[in-house]
Amino acid sequence: MSATLTEPDAAPRTPSSRPPGIPGTTSAGRRRKRQPITPWLLLAPSIVLLGVMVVYPSIVMVINSFTNLEIKNKMLGTPADFVGFDNYIEVFTKSDFPAVLARSLGLMVVLTALIIVGGMLIALLMTKLAKGWRLLVSIGLLLAWAMPPLSATVVWGWIFDTQYGLVNWFLNTLTGTNDFNSHSWLIDPWSFMMVLTIIIVWQGIPFAAFTFYAGLSQVPDEVLEASQLDGANARQRFRLIVMPYLRNVVTAVLVLETIWNLRIFTQVYALQQQGGIASETNVLGTYLFRQGLGEFGVTAAIGVFMVILLMGISYFNVRNTLKEEEL
Amino acid sequence: MRKLGIVALGAAAALTLAGCGTGGGGESADGGEITVWVVGTDTPDDARTYLKDTFEAENEGWTLTVEEKTWADVSDTYAAALQSNDSPDVVEVGNTQTASFADQGLFLPITDLRDDLGGDDFLPGLEESATYDGELYAVPYYAGGRIVFYSQQVLGDTPLPTTLDEYVAAGKALKTDTRSGIWAPGRDWYNALPYVWAHGGFIAEQDGDEWTAGFSSEGGIEGLTQLQDVYLTASIAAKDGDETDPQVPFCAGETAFLSAPAWVQWSITAPADAEAPGCPDTFGSDLGAFPLPGLEAGETAPIFAGGSNMAVATKSANPEQAKAALAIITSSEYQEIMAENGLTPGIISAAAALPDTEIAKAQATALENSKVTPTTPKWAEVEAAQIIQEALVKIAQGGDVATIAAELDAQIEEILNG
Numbered sequence: 001m002s003a004t005l006t007e008p009d010a011a012p013r014t015p016s017s018r019p020p021g022i023p024g025t026t027s028a029g030r031r032r033k034r035q036p037i038t039p040w041l042l043l044a045p046s047i048v049l050l051g052v053m054v055v056y057p058s059i060v061m062v063i064n065s066f067t068n069l070e071i072k073n074k075m076l077g078t079p080a081d082f083v084g085f086d087n088y089i090e091v092f093t094k095s096d097f098p099a100v101l102a103r104s105l106g107l108m109v110v111l112t113a114l115i116i117v118g119g120m121l122i123a124l125l126m127t128k129l130a131k132g133w134r135l136l137v138s139i140g141l142l143l144a145w146a147m148p149p150l151s152a153t154v155v156w157g158w159i160f161d162t163q164y165g166l167v168n169w170f171l172n173t174l175t176g177t178n179d180f181n182s183h184s185w186l187i188d189p190w191s192f193m194m195v196l197t198i199i200i201v202w203q204g205i206p207f208a209a210f211t212f213y214a215g216l217s218q219v220p221d222e223v224l225e226a227s228q229l230d231g232a233n234a235r236q237r238f239r240l241i242v243m244p245y246l247r248n249v250v251t252a253v254l255v256l257e258t259i260w261n262l263r264i265f266t267q268v269y270a271l272q273q274q275g276g277i278a279s280e281t282n283v284l285g286t287y288l289f290r291q292g293l294g295e296f297g298v299t300a301a302i303g304v305f306m307v308i309l310l311m312g313i314s315y316f317n318v319r320n321t322l323k324e325e326e327l
Numbered sequence: 328m329r330k331l332g333i334v335a336l337g338a339a340a341a342l343t344l345a346g347c348g349t350g351g352g353g354e355s356a357d358g359g360e361i362t363v364w365v366v367g368t369d370t371p372d373d374a375r376t377y378l379k380d381t382f383e384a385e386n387e388g389w390t391l392t393v394e395e396k397t398w399a400d401v402s403d404t405y406a407a408a409l410q411s412n413d414s415p416d417v418v419e420v421g422n423t424q425t426a427s428f429a430d431q432g433l434f435l436p437i438t439d440l441r442d443d444l445g446g447d448d449f450l451p452g453l454e455e456s457a458t459y460d461g462e463l464y465a466v467p468y469y470a471g472g473r474i475v476f477y478s479q480q481v482l483g484d485t486p487l488p489t490t491l492d493e494y495v496a497a498g499k500a501l502k503t504d505t506r507s508g509i510w511a512p513g514r515d516w517y518n519a520l521p522y523v524w525a526h527g528g529f530i531a532e533q534d535g536d537e538w539t540a541g542f543s544s545e546g547g548i549e550g551l552t553q554l555q556d557v558y559l560t561a562s563i564a565a566k567d568g569d570e571t572d573p574q575v576p577f578c579a580g581e582t583a584f585l586s587a588p589a590w591v592q593w594s595i596t597a598p599a600d601a602e603a604p605g606c607p608d609t610f611g612s613d614l615g616a617f618p619l620p621g622l623e624a625g626e627t628a629p630i631f632a633g634g635s636n637m638a639v640a641t642k643s644a645n646p647e648q649a650k651a652a653l654a655i656i657t658s659s660e661y662q663e664i665m666a667e668n669g670l671t672p673g674i675i676s677a678a679a680a681l682p683d684t685e686i687a688k689a690q691a692t693a694l695e696n697s698k699v700t701p702t703t704p705k706w707a708e709v710e711a712a713q714i715i716q717e718a719l720v721k722i723a724q725g726g727d728v729a730t731i732a733a734e735l736d737a738q739i740e741e742i743l744n745g
Contacts, residue, residue, distance in 0.1 A: 070431065071406055071410055071431040071432070071433065072430070072431050072432050074410055075410060075431060075432030075433060075641055075642075076432045162565035162566075162567075162568060163563075163564075163565060163568075163576070163581075178504060181504060181505070181563070182563050182564075182565065184565055184566055184567055186567060187566055187567045187720065187724065273399070275565060275567040275568065276567055277567065277717050277720055277721070278713055278717065279713075279714075279717055289403070290711070290712070290713075294406055294431060
């Protein structure tokens, strides 16, 4: 049972443009008998890297979450005390934690939905464009994608600046009034979230669009033509022909975007530096970061909670698609 | 195929091990490198060059690098760097944060060096902030007070205010749609404290082991109410803005009064084509300053005594050389360079080198009546949590002062007594 679960589970994590429905001729049984060493050697670099970069820190994080470790312990060489579930109790009973969690989950849903829908629309647009225009759109997308999130956030922050921002100037000019003089876009948590959503979606769409575009190019024209002859309209063709071909790609992007959007940090943190009220705009990542200096126990507990949350969400997503595929 | 696997394994091992090879440069006795972190642009270039040249002349084979950090780094970035094996050797740290870093064991105690460094000449306020549990953990670097800058071109016929009420009234009268009377961004808490202090409020006072916060005391409420008046009717600064780059609105003629650290004069008078341009030909040409007035004529309002200390990192690979650098920093020559640039030096005897200008005099007068934040290692946690800034932002938006002050006090007490 466990073998059948883990094997297909691992497969769709990387975006794959391979159309579904070609069941890999499972030679797993035969391979298992021989126990060859080469695959393991080929896997070794990734396993070593993952062990060093992911497994070891994760184990340390879980251990830390049950202690009251401080910087002091490290500097003075004294061991930290195990405090059981105290850190977890402290986090979950904090008055502001539910709001932070709700904010993070809400943002995750909104951002992921906007990025997937926007990315798909742009990918579809790109299939219809002439070569020159497609190149232009690709370059535009690449530039947004290639920009470091920190720089992007700072620039967007300036655009929405209270005193000297482009948006306020533009709105003033457009309305012919001075209503937007010193209008702060970040001070109201909802307005802050709107600016944040613009920044993240703007930078998130290129990845989704490119991946979907790659997937769309794998949809065989003959099938589409055939369905068109059979009288399927554009919407039906998209829903009944294109989407099934794209399901693997969409799942991969969905899982990745879900994870990325739940653990956003840079954009929120940088935007909070430019204005707004941090305690009313924190997401899980920045909330963790803004705990007391060197309070490793509590922060590790929040980290463990985030890991469990993310694993739960991704597992559900992956399982769901796999089930559909098997039907 | 098998060979390929072995190559891959080797590559991975090399990648992994390469990470361990860097850092910890120069540990031999007869040469190496030490790193000094200064914060912000306050430390003048002359001083940086003097430190580097003198150190390298006195310690043959050694080089000294001055790296500039920002005040935003002096919390998590510092904590992470100071506990690593690649720690800087000497670091500048804010006076209100020194005790907290010392408490975490990140600074080397230097009590035994105090006499060699000329400890009796140390600025008392700063030395107190660098002393924790009876041990000296840092040397005074420089202090700075906030003063009120103005330009006659904007001020016009308005006479300089002699009381805090007159100052606020003048600020309100000078405010237009595009100009502040008093530049008051909401998150600038250093400039908010004088209002609280002038009316008899306080941040937090210790009684036995209990801390009591005083923003919601009678004086605290009075001060914050006056401050709210400033935010709402005398300032067009962002309600959630901070105090960085105050020369920008001043040089744009967007404020009549600008309360800012004295060294901001150099930002204002910087060449117009500098990387951070000032306005030496326009509003900076007749720059004047006065200490923030108090409630009664002839008094000054208590201001926040800002300042920095310099400490040796516990994890410094070369503590002897780091201490040698510290000796240069506390030397009269070095401190006089600081004084010449308008920074109140960390040693008293160097104060004679302060320039004889209206601005320097204003700062000296203002610093005579100055206060600091509560001296407890937990104070850094209050600053890191930004609760004071956030309460002020809410006040700047027109929130109910009494409610906000009471909430703020509860948060401060929770941290200090926690």
